[in-house]
Amino acid sequence: MEKFVLKYFTLIRTLIAVAIGLVISVSLIYLVSKDPGYSLQSFLLGPFLSRSRFFNLIETASPVIFCGLAIAVAFQARQFNVGAEGCLYLGAAVGTAFAVSTRMPAFLHIPLVLLVATGVGAIWGSIPGILKARWNASELVASLMLNYVAYFLGLYLINFHFRDKQAGYLVSYQLPQSAWLAQFIPDTRMHWGILLSFVCAVLVWMFLYHTTTGYEIRMTGFNERFARFGGINVVRIIVACQLIMGLLAGLGGMAEVMGIHRRFLWQSTPGWGWDGVVVAIIGRNHPLLIIAASFFLAYLRVGGQVLNLMSDVPSEMVTVIQWIIILLITAEAFLSRWRFRIMVRQAERLEEAR
């Protein structure tokens, strides 16, 4: 048992943090709701109680996976670029504009639209990277500011030039059918973009753990000075990892537009860029763990929506819970004394055995 704890300590620590988060949400529901039993049931079981909600959970996870992968690539190199939100928004807006104003067969249209969106995301994501690499400007502040700029630019593009005035509310024109990602299970919104997010997770995993550049990214994050003296072109890595971040975020945003809404309808930023930060931290920047973390977050999200709909507890509770979990996970010393005690006990036992 104790050996098991030592071996999987980080995983256990993460799970305990998640469990504490769930305990807090249960207590919050009991504190706030007039009918806590029912609210609790809607929150915890809600996502599984109907077919549509279950598929809703999978749909919700997809853009979070994209953004989690995006953030993870930057975080692996210890670049705190949190610009996934802006890259996603601007990428999807420009991609939509391109899709709406061009006509071509689907086999050309889909990849081209995705290419435009990822290109815009990559360019936008690499700006803080270039500022950091060249002038040592804080990529955190730069990417935060650029998130706002991207939001206003995207909004301007859609509302002033591609707004569908017949729609009755502020949305873009509908994408031509040739740019739709097909939905493949009837009566659900499961689309190819969701599978694309899984494929991307595997690709990012192979990239980070089985290519030279991926190794260099991880080395830079592990110890930048060491990496530099080891002959790694750190400047290139700093830009590259943030470029890939923007690329993945742009792809995620566009896939969402092409697969689900078929229009650009975000008048405020959808928030997946920040969810990406959450799942990257929970999944310890590992692409495959990020998938699991994204499903967990999607579960909380859908549960929160059901809760909001069926009871008197606002869905912002989920925001509170998810960031409490993050706070606990980032606290390195959280539970470390427990681990230390086990290590001492193990050592003593070894001593006795001798």
Add this chain to the structure above:
Amino acid sequence: MSPLLKSILSEQFGYAIFRVMTPLLLPTIGVAISGLSGAVNIALEGTMLLSAFVGVIVSAFTQSLLLALLAGMAAGMAMAALLGYFHLKLKADIILAAIAMNWLASGTTIFLMFLITGDKGSTHSLKSLVFPALNIPLIHGIPVLGPILSGHNVLTYGAFLAVFLFWLITFKTPLGLRIRAVGQNLDAAASVGINVNRTRMWALLLSGFFGSLGGLYLAMGYVSWFGRDMVAGRGWIAVAAASLGNNLPLGTLLSSILFGVVNTLAIYLASVQLPSEFIQAIPYLTTTVALAIYSAQALRKRRRKIREPQAGGAP
């Protein structure tokens, strides 16, 4: 003269600069003082949000400005203390912990606002108070200068006092000396018996204090209600402004004035035939550009410092 130029050269414009820069100057001081200690508090976005919310709620239910002020300050400092606990005691990365705290503040305020008012957007339904405006007796009568400098909110004058207070703490108190020592060389400071963690905790608490005043002004002076995520990036602009000002009193004042002028200009430009989205993007874009220019200069200065002794050659 064009109408835009006319309105920019008016007294109202000068007045507006002070109004707009107050919620930037206070958090900038907050970031700067924590930055001096080496543990930069980038959770001021959330600190301001929480203080603004607590201030509005307390003032609405007690109808007491003093209680609202105290509660708001307590909330801001509690948030800083929590960040300090997680960073200094539980060894959390301060950047990630602060990002989490900012979002925690955003979620918590909306959650509680809904429970109290039944509204997720703003507290318009509550009768909350605002801090009074002050007319300064002598200056008020001076033409041109009077309307610009007089009649501001108490907290606007408080913000300028805060710059002085910041200078006083940093350069005239033992605590300030310790904060600077810890920030400059942690090991050296520890070796002469300074408790590094306690000093940083004090710096964080002070940053929470200044930040909370900024939040209070925003909801109880700048406007008279609390709205969801109403801080709108000011806490982050403060991070840029503080590094632009080298974390020093005069520097933070000057960089806050710069951002205040730009933000006021953006508001005044709304009268021009430009899409409002462009104008709203201006403050954030300027911050990015200013950050890049500042960083480039700081880097050049550092490189020159490294090169000079080499140019002199070995003795």
